[in-house]
Amino acid sequence: MFHKEGHKIIVITLILVVGGYLLTDYFIDIMWLRTLIMIALLIFLFLILQFFRNPKRNTALNDGQVISPVDGKVVVIEEVFEKEYFKDKRLQVSVFMSPINVHVTRYPIGGKVVFSKYHPGKYLVAWHPKASEENERTTVVVENKTYGKVLHRQIAGALAKRIVNYAKVDDVAIQGGESGFIKFGSRVDLFLPLDTKIKVALNHKVRGGESIIAEINE
Known part of the structure; x- marks a missing residue:
């Protein structure tokens, strides 16, 4: 498919x-x-x-968990200051996609889309430290009552010349459902609450719609 x-x-x-x-x-x-x-x-x-393959993924819906929005490798896990929406400190988890990965972007949590914005920008290599702020990108924030708000950001890379974003404010996001698509390699950043329990490590390979990135720290 x-x-x-x-x-x-x-x-x-x-x-x-x-x-x-x-x-x-x-x-x-x-x-x-x-x-x-x-x-x-x-x-x-x-x-x-x-x-452009689009394999079926079996998402176990859970409002207390964040799943990977894309296929790829975890390249960043760190505490950062998120400037665009939260304007405070968050845990950032970044997944890098190679050109041979599935490039469908999926909603990491279910809930309501409360923010969606496209930013034109540069095409620095996806792992560049400034790519998250300077490259072409889209920012989407989904909120549910259990987890709160989770931001995921599609970032274009040196090869990716088009980001497609399906998320619109007030949409009902279904966890694992399609949020967008990035053509020809790039990365997706997740910004999570500081008290989140991270379930992956650097260099872990993850599957969009299935791999658990984080969960609520009870």
Whole structure:
């Protein structure tokens, strides 16, 4: 199953691959060169299909837990001052996505969308310290009565040239439901209450919609 954001690109890629095959077959007589070009075209098609895949995820709904919004690797766990919405200290957990990860962004908690904003910006590499504040990004805050407010921020990277955000203020967010999509690699930051119990460690690989990032510290 492929994500709707990739349908147009997948069709264009298929046309290019078929066109490349026909042109190669017609103009190139050297067998090894024809084979090499076709292998390259098929690899390109495979990578595009991998990038836009949208596998079904089984989310165990729990208002007291924060789940990973994306697939990837945990690259930041630290206490920071969140400047845009909370304007106070929060625990930041960042998940970096490689180009081969699933790039669907999912709601980390269920509840009501109380803030959603797009920011144009730069395209620094996603792991750059200033990427969270200077890159193109979207900020979404969801609130529920059990956990409170959780902010997740999609951040464009050097390859990501388009962020798609589906969240609108007053929407009902379903935990694990689609919040957006980032094309071609980047990261998502989570900003959590300081008394949150973190359930992951640096370099842990997580699955969007399934892996538990944090829970309420009873």
